[in-house]
Amino acid sequence: MRNRVREIRDKMGMPQNQLAEACGVSRQTIHAIESEKYQPTVTLALKLAKFLEVSVESIFILERKD
Numbered sequence: 001m002r003n004r005v006r007e008i009r010d011k012m013g014m015p016q017n018q019l020a021e022a023c024g025v026s027r028q029t030i031h032a033i034e035s036e037k038y039q040p041t042v043t044l045a046l047k048l049a050k051f052l053e054v055s056v057e058s059i060f061i062l063e064r065k066d
Helices: 005-011 016-023 027-034 042-052
Strands: none
Touching: 005 016, 005 027, 005 042, 016 027, 016 042
């Protein structure tokens, strides 16, 4: 699964620690999500979408594996 968290966060001029605090996670968790080393829980994905004011589907892109 790919994501656009960094792209959207950067467009908003928001540092990782601000997004992390708003979502109740560490800055390292946000970094891991942005680096695609960690897939967030549904709850965290929803929190990210709400805080970034976009839909979950616009942040997270499910890639098909054939």
